[in-house]
Amino acid sequence: MTATEFGRALRRWRDRVPPGAAGLPSGGQRRAAGLRREELALLAGISVDYVTRLEQGRAVNPSAQVVEALARALRLSAEERAYLFRLAGLVPPGPETVPGYLTPSVQRLLDRLVGVPVGVYDAMWTLLLANPLYAALMGDPSGRRGLERNGVWRNFLGPGSRVRQTPEERREFQAALVADLRTTAARYPKDRQLQLLIEELRAKSERFAELWDSGAVGTQPGGRKTVDHPQVGPLTLDCDILSVAGSDLRIMVYTAEPGTEDAERLALLGVLGTQSLVG
Known part of the structure; x- marks a missing residue:
């Protein structure tokens, strides 16, 4: 798995989350129906610059905490969340880890x-x-x-x-x-x-x-x-x-x-x- 594939997955899933569904204002001029990078960064608790570098494949080896936060912000299913962890080169959290997943x-x-x-x-x-x-x-x-x-x-x-x-x-x-x-x-x-x-x-x-x-x-x-x-x-x-x-x-x-x-x-x-x- 490559950083480029991880970035593609982020962009694809970001585009499908309506801001209103994430509790964010949905008005104004928007080029796409999904979340903006700054909105994803806000929801995940990370910087906009880091989201940009992840999507462009310039940031590698995100931590498990960052991947979990992104999965939560993007409202991924259990299968999609596990896939995102594997794209990051990480093993999805098992039962021995404190759960941080919102179904x-x-x-x-x-x-x-x-x-x-x-x-x-x-x-x-x-x-x-x-x-x-x-x-x-x-x-x-x-x-x-x-x-x-x-x-x-x-x-x-x-x-x-x-x-x-x-x-x-x-x-x-x-x-x-x-x-x-x-x-x-x-x-x-x-x-x-x-x-x-x-x-x-x-x-x-x-x-x-x-x-x-x-x-x-x-x-x-x-x-x-x-x-x-x-x-x-x-x-x-x-x-x-x-x-x-x-x-x-x-x-x-x-x-x-x-x-x-x-x-x-x-x-x-x-x-x-x-x-x-x-x-």
Whole structure:
């Protein structure tokens, strides 16, 4: 398989995905019905230049993470995804790897969850997909790369999130997060990316190392959360974490009680999107 064949496959599959189906605006002058390169780059979380070089056969040996992100953005079937991995000279991820694949049926389900913030994470809490309202609520993740997209890393080593927490709530949340990650590590002991994440966190965060060494296992619960948004103010929302049998993905959905000020602010956020009210 050659880089040229990989690039041809990307262009062919990009041309068949209508922007509206990917949650993107479909108006304006378009030379083709499918995604533009910059739109594919946005959806996959990689640079436009890299997409261009991949399509032109000038970039070789893309990582498994990049191929997975492209397959997800292009909404490939399981067979097409496996084919793209082989074109890249990679073995398609097996059952020992943390799943990062969204089936077309799950993608269609997510497409229908309009009006509510939805984020999809894998079992190691790496953000795979965020709908526009989730990005508006929690901050636009499109510029995040690598570990910056991982919720555990961000909580211990990064900027955290907009969710308001007391010191006690933060300690409890971190403990649950680490217990959840340990459960995942037991399920996927051979996943190299998961091992690297744990090594990074243990080396750089004393708090994570302390919690990890405690040996606790569990799952990360949802619950009621208050999000401090810089434009519309605080929103107190119910956070539910859904799972799909066989995928091990975490679908995080935020909803507001109807008729409340929180529901009004969430509706306003849907109008504003990720734009700022100032400047």
